Amino acid sequence: MVLSIATFNGDLSTMTAPAFILSTTSLTEFSAYWVEHPSVFVAPANEPDPAKRALLVLKWFLSTLKPSYSSRNEKLGSEKKPLNPFLGELYLGRWEDKAGTTQLVSEQVSHHPPVTAYCIWNAQHGVRLQGYNAQKASFSRTINVKQIGHALYHLDGYNEDYLITLPAIHIEGLITGSPYVELNKSTYIQSSSGFTAKIEYAGKGWVSGKKNSFTAQLYPTGKEKEPLYTLDGQWTDSFTIKEGDGKHKARVIDTYDAKALKGTPLITAPIEQQDPLESQRAWQKVAAAIVKGDMDKTSYEKSIIENQQRELRKKEAAEGREWERTFFTKVDRYPIFEQLAKPLAISIDADKTNGIWLFDSNKAMNAKPPFNKKM
Numbered sequence: 001m002v003l004s005i006a007t008f009n010g011d012l013s014t015m016t017a018p019a020f021i022l023s024t025t026s027l028t029e030f031s032a033y034w035v036e037h038p039s040v041f042v043a044p045a046n047e048p049d050p051a052k053r054a055l056l057v058l059k060w061f062l063s064t065l066k067p068s069y070s071s072r073n074e075k076l077g078s079e080k081k082p083l084n085p086f087l088g089e090l091y092l093g094r095w096e097d098k099a100g101t102t103q104l105v106s107e108q109v110s111h112h113p114p115v116t117a118y119c120i121w122n123a124q125h126g127v128r129l130q131g132y133n134a135q136k137a138s139f140s141r142t143i144n145v146k147q148i149g150h151a152l153y154h155l156d157g158y159n160e161d162y163l164i165t166l167p168a169i170h171i172e173g174l175i176t177g178s179p180y181v182e183l184n185k186s187t188y189i190q191s192s193s194g195f196t197a198k199i200e201y202a203g204k205g206w207v208s209g210k211k212n213s214f215t216a217q218l219y220p221t222g223k224e225k226e227p228l229y230t231l232d233g234q235w236t237d238s239f240t241i242k243e244g245d246g247k248h249k250a251r252v253i254d255t256y257d258a259k260a261l262k263g264t265p266l267i268t269a270p271i272e273q274q275d276p277l278e279s280q281r282a283w284q285k286v287a288a289a290i291v292k293g294d295m296d297k298t299s300y301e302k303s304i305i306e307n308q309q310r311e312l313r314k315k316e317a318a319e320g321r322e323w324e325r326t327f328f329t330k331v332d333r334y335p336i337f338e339q340l341a342k343p344l345a346i347s348i349d350a351d352k353t354n355g356i357w358l359f360d361s362n363k364a365m366n367a368k369p370p371f372n373k374k375m
Contacts, residue, residue, distance in 0.1 A: 022298065023072065023080035024287035026279040028091040030082070031106035031118035033068040034129060034151070036263035038099040042125040045155055054195040055218055055229050055241070057153055057162050059256060061189060062199070062216065065235035066258045069169070069181040070212070083283055086309045087111040087323050088372060091279045093268040100124035104266065105327050105364065110134075110354035111309070115149070117328045119359035126156030132328075132357045133166055145169040148352045152336065153189075163190045163340035167201060172211075182211060183235070190340045195228075196221045201235075212236040217245070221343050229253075275369040277326070326371045327364050330355040 035041045040063050044056040072080065085108035095102040099122060106118040109132065117132035133149030147166035154161050167183040183201035190196050199216040212234045217227040230246030233239025238257045242250040268274070274281040282305065289297035316323060334356050337348055350356045 021080050022290050023082045024290050026083040026085050028085045028089050028106045028108050028116055028279050032266045034064050035120050036067040038095045038097050038102040042099045042122050042127045045125040045127050050193045054191050058197045070236045090277045093266040095264045097264045107327050109325050109328050109357050115353045117357040128154045130359045134353050143171040161192045161336050188344050194221050275371050277371050326367055328357045329360040331358050
């Protein structure tokens with residue numbers, strides 16, 4: 001396995017892995033990590049001040065990092081390779097808590113390259129998140145993963161949008177056999193209300209000597225040297241929010257403890273009631289074999305799904321049609337992205353994600369199981 005990693009360069013999904021380092025979770029399920037804390041997700045909708053609203057969006061984003069990049073390590077003992085979703089795979093669910101009902105739709109919209117699209121919304125508070133992402137992996141002393149894509153957070157009440165870029169990842173602990181995710185470089189949140197947040201990530205041995213460290217600042221767009229708020233700490237532990245540049249005994253206005261805040265579980269249908277396209281039902285036999293440590297059974301069950309997918313692609317090609325996405329539609333342009341991306345000087349890289357993918361509300365209204373009757 002170490003030799004295969006050392007020579008690897010490409011889509012992470014193409015890397016083969018023995019059953020003992022495979023996760024029982026599909027990548028389509030990772031979209032749920034965005035909203036393990038629904039009350040934090042909707043909090044900006046109830047803040048009348050635009051700067052403080054942008055700060056709450058930043059705080060929510062930082063709260064998603066531990067679930068997204070550390071929870072699997074804590075649960076399983078080390079980071080494991082997720083199951084590679086098949087085209088059309090779905091993950092559907094909802095959260096119920098004091099914020100009301102927050103709903104999730106996650107769909108694998110492309111297989112080559114692998115791209116997962118998602119939409120998460122809370123109608124009561126008028127909050128919606130949608131986006132999509134792919135991964136490009138390479139090896140240089142460790143596994144480096146570039147995330148390609150973005151997320152867009154929207155507030156109905158203020159008609160505001162926030163473009164969120166995705167962090168670069170590398171895997172630490174490969175040599176010791178206990179791999180874990182570390183974030184590096186920088187990401188941004190650009191708001192339509194005129195604020196920019198910059199988050200800089202660092203690992204163990206940098207300044208504080210603590211892993212999973214970060215520093216973030218929120219400032220009026222174009223005025224990076226005039227921060228309104230500064231946040232720093234560890235995204236797996238706790239962080240502090242201070243006024244201004246955070247120096248010279250700056251006033252602390254809030255703190256966040258990632259370990260103390262318990263996540264709200266996502267509610268999904270019982271497996272026997274799920275559609276054949278839904279992740280947990282589709283992969284249940286593979287997951288059971290992984291749990292048992294049965295590598296032969298794992299490979300056998302995976303091959304059944306993979307062969308079924310190959311036959312579907314052949315049939316579609318013969319009939320001159322393409323797989324119909326259930327909840328998302330490919331578009332030529334994304335004006336909101338273009339507007340918010342200008343201050344950040346970034347492009348949408350549609351060629352690397354097999355297009356631009358948007359949640360299609362008309363499709364969603366008409367979507368009922370069985371979701372694909374041509375299977």
